[in-house]
Amino acid sequence: MRTVTRLTLIWLAATGVTLPQTGPAPVPKPGEPTVESGSETVTKPEDGTTAADPGEQPALPSGNAPKPLADPRDEADPAPADAEKPEAKPETPSRDHEADVKERPAKPEAAAPPPPPDPAPVAETPEDLALCLKDLKAIGADFSQEQTIDGEFGCGIANPVTVRRILPEVALEPEATLRCDTALSLARMTRDMLIPAAARAFPDKPKLSGVGQASGYVCRNRNSADDGKISEHAYGNAVDIAGLSFGDEKMPVMIARQDDGTAEAAFQRAFNALACLYFTTVLSPGSDATHQDHMHLDVIERKSGFRYCR
Template sequence: MKRLALALMLTAGPLTAQQAPETAPSPEARPEGLATTEGEKAPTSVPSPEARPEGEEGLDTPEPTGDPAEAEAEAEAEAEAEAEVESATETEAEGGAEAAADAEAEGADTDEQDELPDTNAGARDSVPAMPERLAAPQSARDACRAELVALGARFEEGLPVEDPEVADCGIAHPLTLSRILPDVALEPPAPMRCETALALARWVEGFAIPAAERLGRGGLSAIRQGTVYNCRSRSSDPETLSEHAFGNAVDVMSFGFADGSEVRVQPRERDGTMAEAFQDTVRATACLDFTTVLGPGSDAAHADHLHLDVKERRGDFRLCQ
C-alpha cells in the first residue's frame, strides 16, 4: 500500500505543475512601481530598452566587434576632415571681409571719388545744399582767417558763390586769395574756402619755398593755377561733383621763380634733373597739408598739373599718388 500511495503522489506532482493557469499575468504586465505580493518572486527578466531610465542608454550595448585600431583611425580622419572644413570656412570669411574692405577703400578714397550726395540734394527741404553742409562755424572761420593773416596771405572776403542751376555747387563763405605768402602770388587770384587757402599757405611756407631755394633761381615767386572753383563733375565720374565745385581744390600748373623762369608740372620720370627733384619734393610733401594729391602718372587727366584738395574723409584718410 505504501508503495502504491507513493507512486500516486509522484504522478500527481507533475500534473499539477503542468496544469497551472495559462492566464497568469506576465511580469511585464505589472504596473510600474507595484510591489510584489507576499510569497511571490519578483520578475527576474531585464527591463526592455524602452523602459530603461533616460541617460542610461547603451549600458547593455555590445562592444563593437571591429578592429579597435581601425576604428580609432577612422575617428581621427573624421576629426581632421571637420577641422579642415572649419578652417576653410574661417579663411573664406576672412578673405571676404578683406575683399570688402579693399573694395570700400578703392571705391571711396580716390581723387574726387568719395560718393557725394546727388546734385539735386539742395532741392530737398530736408537736406541742405553742399555749401551749407561744408560751411564751418563762425569761430572756425575766424581762426582760419587769423592764421592766414599771420602767415602774410592777402585775400578778400566776398559774397557766397552760387550756381543758379546746380544747388550743390558753390562756396558759402568764400575768400579770394591773391597772395599765398607776402612774396608768393597766386596767379590768377581765385575764390576758395578758407580751409583750402590755409592748406596752400602752410604747404608753400613749409616745403615749396625751402625746395625752391635749392634750385638757385632766386626763390619761389608764384604758384600758377589752372582751376580752383569750377562747378563741374569729376573727370572719372560724370554723375558726381568734383571738389572744385565746392572751392576745396587747386590745380597747380607751374611754379614761377624770381629770375623769371618756371617749372611746369609734367611727366618727368627718371629725367635726372633738378626740376624733377623739385617737382617730386613738392608733390610728396603736399600730402601733409592736403588730403588728396594727384599728378602725372595718376591718370591721363592729371598729366599736366598737381591736383590738391582738402576733402574730408573718415579717419583723416589721405590719397597721395
C-alpha cells in the same frame, strides 16, 4: 599471427578443403524481386536497371554534379518579386545646361545700395571761420572775403575768399576763389616746404615768386565730365597747380619718373610727396589721363583722416 596463418594454410592443403569462389549471395529485401544470373542471385531494382558492380564507381545522375563552393561575397539575397522598388531620384540638372538654367526660377537680385550722396558745400562754424581767416591774414596772404556762392546743381561756397597772394612774396597767378581752409593749406605748404625745397634744388634760380593755378572754384563735375560726381572744385575745396615762377622764369610742373636724375625731377617728386602732408587728395602729374600737366590738390574730409595721394 603469422604462425597461425601458416598452420591454417597447411591444414587446408592437407585435408583438400578449398575456399568458395564467390561470397554468399545477397539476401533480397522483403518484397524485392530477384533474378537468376548463373549461380548468382542478383537483386533487380524496381526501375528495371541492373545493379552496378560493387567494384565500379556509380555514375552521378545528370544534373546532380557537385557545384564549386561559392564565394559568400557573391551571394546576395535577391529582392522578392513583389518588393517595393525605391523611388527613383530626379536627375540633377547640369549647371551649364541652357535649358535647365531657363527652367529654374531666377533668384531676385539684391538691390544695390544707393551711391553716397555728393558732399554738400561745407559751412564752417563761425568760430572755425574766424580762426582760419586770422591765420590766413597772419601768414601774410592777400585776400578778400566774398559773398556766399549759391550755385546750381549743389555747387557753392558758404564763406568764399578770393586770394591774390598766398604769401607776401609769392603771388597766386592768377587770383583764385577758394574756401579759407584750402587757401590756408596752400599758403602753409608754400611757406614751410615749397620755398625751402626750391631753394635747395635750384640754388642758381631766383627765389620762388609765384604759384600758377589752373583752376580754383568752378561749378563742374569731376574731370569736367558730362555726368558723374561733382568735383571738389565746385565747393572751393580744390586748387590745381600748373607751374611755378622764379622771377621772370616760368617752370611748369612735370611728370617725374623714378629713373630721371635731374634736379627738376627730384624737386617734382619731393613736391608730390610733401603736398600730401597738407592736402587730403594729391593727384600728381601723370597720375591719370586727365592729370598730365598739372597737380590736383584738395582738402576733402574722409573717415579716419584717410589721404589719397598718387
